[in-house]
Amino acid sequence: MIKFLDLKKINEQYKDELNEACSRVIDSGWYIQGTELASFEEQFAQYCGTKYCIGVANGLDALTLTLRAWKELGKLSAGDEVIVPANTYIASILSITENDLVPVLVEPDPQTYNLSIEGIKNATSQKTKAILPVHLYGQISPMDEIMAYANSHNLLVLEDCAQSHGAQIANKKCGNWGDAGAFSFYPGKNLGALGDAGAITTNDESLATTLKALRNYGSHKKYENLYQGVNSRLDEIQAAMLSVKLKYLDAETQQRQSVAKAYLEGINNPLIKLPTVVEQVGHVWHLFTIEVEDRDRLIAYLTEKDIQTLVHYPIPPHMQQAYKGVFTGEYPITENIHNNILSLPMGPVTNIKDIEWIIESLNNFS
Numbered sequence: 485m486i487k488f489l490d491l492k493k494i495n496e497q498y499k500d501e502l503n504e505a506c507s508r509v510i511d512s513g514w515y516i517q518g519t520e521l522a523s524f525e526e527q528f529a530q531y532c533g534t535k536y537c538i539g540v541a542n543g544l545d546a547l548t549l550t551l552r553a554w555k556e557l558g559k560l561s562a563g564d565e566v567i568v569p570a571n572t573y574i575a576s577i578l579s580i581t582e583n584d585l586v587p588v589l590v591e592p593d594p595q596t597y598n599l600s601i602e603g604i605k606n607a608t609s610q611k612t613k614a615i616l617p618v619h620l621y622g623q624i625s626p627m628d629e630i631m632a633y634a635n636s637h638n639l640l641v642l643e644d645c646a647q648s649h650g651a652q653i654a655n656k657k658c659g660n661w662g663d664a665g666a667f668s669f670y671p672g673k674n675l676g677a678l679g680d681a682g683a684i685t686t687n688d689e690s691l692a693t694t695l696k697a698l699r700n701y702g703s704h705k706k707y708e709n710l711y712q713g714v715n716s717r718l719d720e721i722q723a724a725m726l727s728v729k730l731k732y733l734d735a736e737t738q739q740r741q742s743v744a745k746a747y748l749e750g751i752n753n754p755l756i757k758l759p760t761v762v763e764q765v766g767h768v769w770h771l772f773t774i775e776v777e778d779r780d781r782l783i784a785y786l787t788e789k790d791i792q793t794l795v796h797y798p799i800p801p802h803m804q805q806a807y808k809g810v811f812t813g814e815y816p817i818t819e820n821i822h823n824n825i826l827s828l829p830m831g832p833v834t835n836i837k838d839i840e841w842i843i844e845s846l847n848n849f850s
């Protein structure tokens with residue numbers, strides 16, 4: 485079976501270094517909020533080009549705590565509207581509702597699957613206070629236009645960078661465009677830990693300070709609590725794993741880009757719609773998604789040929805039981821994407837013979 489993503493094979497490449505890093509933490513006798521976290525935060529901030537990086541327990545907390553911090557800082561209040569793409573992974577929307585803010589779902593650009601400036605303009609109201617662009621599947625949203633619009637309308641921007649580590653426009657990386665960027669280091673993400681982890685990047689000192697308190701019981705100083713915070717810390721072991729893997733992120737991205745190039749050049753079947761690349765450098769190919777009307781039949785056909793595929797995602801957030809009755813709008817573009825989208829095997833260790841077999845199989849599908 486050609487695996488959709490071979491995590492074991494990816495991490496095996498770095499096994500000696502990962503073991504060494506793990507031993508270092510065991511031997512240190514210090515397991516939470518120590519030098520490994522501080523070191524990873526510094527390296528990741530530098531990688532993204534931001535002043536600050538704040539490690540947290542996962543990507544959802546990175547999003548949720550940033551919005552929470554803006555509430556604590558008086559920049560947002562309950563009932564404020566946040567513009568978010570309707571076709572995102574549910575985490576982006578959960579972070580908004582968890583904070584008693586109001587998600588305004590916007591249909592994406594059907595070519596890029598990301599927010600468009602027109603969509604944002606049409607969704608802006610008196611109550612709009614923030615935009616939450618999601619760089620879906622690894623392609624960065626039009627951040628230059630979004631920031632110009634946000635600045636002229638006094639809106640906060642929180643980038644959901646969970647799928648887009650290292651994606652950039654004009655040499656400026658995601659996480660450094662908005663007021664803050666939220667990252668997930670879930671094992672299957674482009675930069676993946678060996679467990680759960682996440683982080684926020686920002687250039688805003690007051691936001692960074694507030695987040696550091698919120699992730700640790702709202703405490704900025706031992707036994708003193710400024711906020712009713714949470715426990716959402718990135719532990720030393722995962723920080724050490726991430727420091728090892730960060731060194732290889734750009735090389736892995738290049739491998740993903742060459743797989744994407746082979747797919748884009750090789751797949752030539754009128755039944756299959758290929759993804760649109762706005763700017764080559766802007767895409768880090770977390771996922772390579774195609775669209776096909778007869779998806780179930782294509783999945784069965786590929787399974788027969790030993791090719792594993794996945795659907796990201798089968799049910800849009802507005803149709804989930806969790807949000808029953810909450811969203812009353814019509815989202816035909818989003819529903820169409822969810823009905824037709826299919827993710828092909830993609831990763832930094834995908835072998836070229838396998839890619840050739842996948843392309844040949846797709847081209848023979850009729």
Ligand SMILES: *Cc1c(COP(=O)(O)O)cnc(C)c1O
Pocket residue numbers: 542543544545572573575576618644646647668669670680681682
């Ligand atoms: C994975 C993901 C998240 C959540 O990250 P976790 O670390 O799993 O909490 C948020 N947003 C998007 C777009 C994601 O793909």
